[in-house]
Amino acid sequence: MNVVNEKCEVIRNERVSSDGHVLVLNSRDISRQTLPGQFVEIGCYGEDMILRRPFSVFDVSSESLSLFIKIIGKGTKWLSELNSGSIVDLIGPLGNGFTVSSNTRSLLIGGGCGIASLNLLSRRLFYSDCNTDTIFGFSKPEEIPREIIEGFQKRANRVLVTVDKGPYPIIGNVVDTLKEIDLENYDRFYCCGPTRMLKALEPFLYKREVEVSLEAHMACGIGVCYGCTINTKHGSKRVCLDGPVFKMEEVEWNEM
Numbered sequence: 114m115n116v117v118n119e120k121c122e123v124i125r126n127e128r129v130s131s132d133g134h135v136l137v138l139n140s141r142d143i144s145r146q147t148l149p150g151q152f153v154e155i156g157c158y159g160e161d162m163i164l165r166r167p168f169s170v171f172d173v174s175s176e177s178l179s180l181f182i183k184i185i186g187k188g189t190k191w192l193s194e195l196n197s198g199s200i201v202d203l204i205g206p207l208g209n210g211f212t213v214s215s216n217t218r219s220l221l222i223g224g225g226c227g228i229a230s231l232n233l234l235s236r237r238l239f240y241s242d243c244n245t246d247t248i249f250g251f252s253k254p255e256e257i258p259r260e261i262i263e264g265f266q267k268r269a270n271r272v273l274v275t276v277d278k279g280p281y282p283i284i285g286n287v288v289d290t291l292k293e294i295d296l297e298n299y300d301r302f303y304c305c306g307p308t309r310m311l312k313a314l315e316p317f318l319y320k321r322e323v324e325v326s327l328e329a330h331m332a333c334g335i336g337v338c339y340g341c342t343i344n345t346k347h348g349s350k351r352v353c354l355d356g357p358v359f360k361m362e363e364v365e366w367n368e369m
């Protein structure tokens with residue numbers, strides 16, 4: 114797999130929730146090589162935005178690549194305001210990606226923008242004859258990207274969506290929902306979301322086959338600056354190069 118620098122034209126920029134956008138970009142070089150869980154570094158041009166920003170690849174086709182952007186600061190706001198025809202500069206695909214084996218029973222657990230890497234993963238699992246269930250957690254009902262959730266519902270047996278604060282049918286977080294599920298139904302678990310969510314899941318899942326995608330702060334994104342280093346049971350690892358996907362049992366959660 115080659116990491117390439119590609120200039121991509123914005124085909125569409127769609128608002129999908131109160132703070133979420135899906136940016137569809139013209140891409141051939143990166144899109145055709147990307148595995149679920151891999152990410153790109155995208156240049157954002159504006160005041161005080163020297164560093165590229167990392168985003169999981171949300172979806173791919175042979176001619177395009179999509180990103181799910183949750184607005185939290187300058188760069189994500191800038192990306193959410195791009196018009197069709199704008200050109201953006203991407204480096205990718207970066208990182209390792211999730212392991213996909215056929216005919217498994219998998220539980221996908223995502224929080225916030227964790228939905229991005231799980232989207233491409235759920236497609237690959239679907240085409241690999243895997244049975245999947247999914248749990249998503251959002252802070253508020255208006256942050257739920259409903260059309261994206263409907264996409265998951267077409268590929269999964271069951272999709273449970275929780276929100277921290279209602280009104281919504283399931284109130285609570287993903288851990289509350291996980292406690293009500295028989296974990297013996299699954300061979301594999303895939304988790305992506307904020308570090309505090311992943312830490313909260315660890316006591317329930319640590320003995321199982323679990324892959325987590327970590328959201329570290331990144332600078333170079335290509336393994337050079339060591340700015341994204343974490344401690345693992347096998348020593349220091351760079352999230353951008355050795356991850357972002359790690360086995361849950363490998364991560365030193367007390368130091369995260």
Ligand SMILES: Cc1cc2nc3c(=O)[nH]c(=O)nc-3n(C[C@H](O)[C@H](O)[C@H](O)COP(=O)(O)OP(=O)(O)OC[C@H]3O[C@@H](n4cnc5c(N)ncnc54)[C@H](O)[C@@H]3O)c2cc1C
Pocket residue numbers: 152166167168169170180181182183184185186187188189190226229230327328329330331357
């Ligand atoms: C491998 C990887 C994949 C990611 N995939 C996605 C994705 O698919 N969709 C998405 O919306 N976001 C994703 N992120 C997070 C995204 O990169 C950050 O939200 C983005 O860089 C913030 O840029 P900003 O300029 O808007 O925020 P800034 O203005 O730089 O910062 C705003 C606030 O957000 C905090 N922040 C910035 N970056 C991060 C981060 N990486 N983790 C936690 N807090 C952060 C800052 O400390 C600050 O408090 C991913 C991050 C990583 C490492």
Ligand code: FES
Pocket residue numbers: 330331332333334335336337338339340341342351352353354
């Ligand atoms: S961000 Fe520079 S080494 Fe990972």
